[in-house]
């Protein structure tokens with residue numbers, strides 16, 4: 001049985017917020033989006049695979065205390081975990097290519113403006 005990391009109240013895997021201490025356990029109010037939380041003084045990024053392979057571009061890196069995409073380096077070594085979902089991969093790609101996305105957006109907007117005239 002799972003328990004709240006703050007107050008140890010018994011919780012379900014889909015619990016969004018601890019019913020006793022109100023700690024947020026899932027991100028964006030969605031039971032399917034886990035919100036990983038550091039358990040000590042060390043930020044999550046220190047043990048995160050995406051910090052180790054330098055693919056993370058989140059602004060809270062390298063001091064994240066909570067994160068939706070955290071993936072432990074140790075767990076990745078021990079157990080072959082599923083790779084990030086296509087949505088997560090797209091999110092990383094978009095964050096890493098903001099300039100390109102902006103330019104393509106401007107080009108598309110220009111094209112639309114030309115076509116509607």
Ligand code: SF4
Nearest residue numbers: 045048051056058067
């Ligand atoms: S995915 Fe989250 S925990 Fe991992 S490096 Fe990025 S911000 Fe840090």
Ligand SMILES: [Zn+2]
Nearest residue numbers: 004007018021
């Ligand atoms: Zn609690």
